[in-house]
């Protein structure tokens with residue numbers, strides 16, 4: 001019973017923190033009020049945009065999408081035995097619809113599917129491996145491999161409130177071999193995805209959108225419990241995550257992750273397709289319930305270890321753990337000194353320490369009784385940074401340092417100086433944290449360099465750029481090492497409009513701008529998080545910025561997407577190759593590049 005309660009509360013803690021509000025465009029679709037409930041229709045699908053043979057976008061209706069889904073190959077993930085009867089499913093669906101129609105409050109901007117799923121985040125259907133044309137320049141040989149990006153793409157349109165972070169994870173992969181490319185898009189076949197595909201409509205609750213008014217909150221809580229108890233879905237055994245946030249390569253596996261579940265193992269096939277292997281529990285101890293971890297684990301390339309954590313609305317609120325190079329999970333290290341439930345989206349790891357931000361985004365399950373999401377902002381809380389040895393067996397050596405005004409969202413680099421007395425962190429900060437969940441474009445994300453003196457427990461903060469920036473990366477070979485260059489996405493008008501290269505050696509005590517190169521995409525085009533790939537990874541004398549930046553860009557007005565390759569060393573981040581993708585793809589979150597040798601090891 002305890003696990004059932006914990007699973008229910010955990011099911012309210014879905015997915016990643018960051019989002020981009022949508023904007024309307026020529027790709028907007030219309031969701032009329034009749035879309036939300038109709039006695040004549042048992043399925044409610046969005047209009048999905050897919051390419052036809054001439055690379056023109058076509059828009060699915062509910063009927064054509066049904067046909068598309070019937071033609072899909074069966075999921076290859078773990079087979080799930082469900083106990084629910086079809087009549088029970090109909091009853092639950094009817095109750096779901098009644099809540100949507102009679103109990104939900106008017107939908108706010110951030111949970112209105114008409115807004116969230118239009119424009120830059122309009123969902124698309126899957127696409128099998130499809131050849132692409134290199135329309136400009138040529139693909140460098142170091143890019144032989146695959147670039148994969150994760151992001152939310154709901155399988156079914158919700159009948160009621162929907163938050164961007166609720167979307168099913170979809171992977172967009174460009175596979176490159178000897179200068180030629182193929183592209184494919186596949187869902188991560190999560191427990192949620194497979195159950196909902198079988199039932200034909202969305203049934204899982206969401207922490208960010210399900211609790212929309214007192215009546216709707218109470219009703220959905222009981223309905224969720226009823227679905228669990230009758231076996232319609234089983235989050236205790238199979239999880240409830242959407243695997244929509246990021247990708248990571250460690251312990252000999254490629255994983256799709258989100259912070260509401262454990263990772264899903266993914267495999268790239270020789271013909272350039274993606275298949276889901278299933279939830280991966282890392283040879284955990286049989287006495288330990290391993291049910292969730294961060295979407296931003298930190299991997300030590302030298303030792304092969306991976307470090308991770310989970311946050312939780314119930315005590316203990318923060319738990320640290322690691323995996324060895326063989327993929328074995330070590331025992332949990334509960335952080336008893338974490339004095340409240342915090343939504344911790346990312347953290348930092350150096351050679352000796354793990355550093356956890358304790359931000360103003362907090363959780364309180366009692367807020368559900370007030371008809372609101374259990375995730376919110378506590379403006380009175382003073383943000384802190386918690387520092388603990390990364391091989392700690394318990395939290396007795398944990399120390400906390402106040403960091404007023406620092407609500408870390410993503411950490412891009414961290415290392416030690418002066419024999420470990422100094423920790424340096426480069427991270428993004430939500431200056432107006434109260435907007436992160438509702439209107440991210442108003443959150444004013446900046447990138448800062450923090451210098452922590454572990455002995456004196458002092459903290460210095462240095463802004464690196466005056467622009468609004470996030471979704472940044474470094475040369476991955478410099479993880480946990482002193483880093484000079486950061487490549488960050490420029491956020492303007494709710495979109496990622498370009499990339500900026502920051503040189504940390506230019507950091508000044510009183511701030512200033514460390515920009516040394518930048519590129520804005522063409523008007524009408526917006527991009528995603530870049531990824532750095534070394535030009536010659538086997539050259540030990542190569543400079544840190546000898547390499548390329550990869551990203552997808554899209555133009556929703558013309559319904560096209562491209563894959564860009566930029567020269568990271570050039571003063572203007574010159575474009576060295578452009579691949580036209582076979583279809584338009586929406587914005588996403590985090591990605592990864594795997595070399596040919598990485599792929600062969602999977």
Ligand SMILES: [Fe+2]
Pocket residue numbers: 016017018245296345410589590
């Ligand atoms: Fe993230």
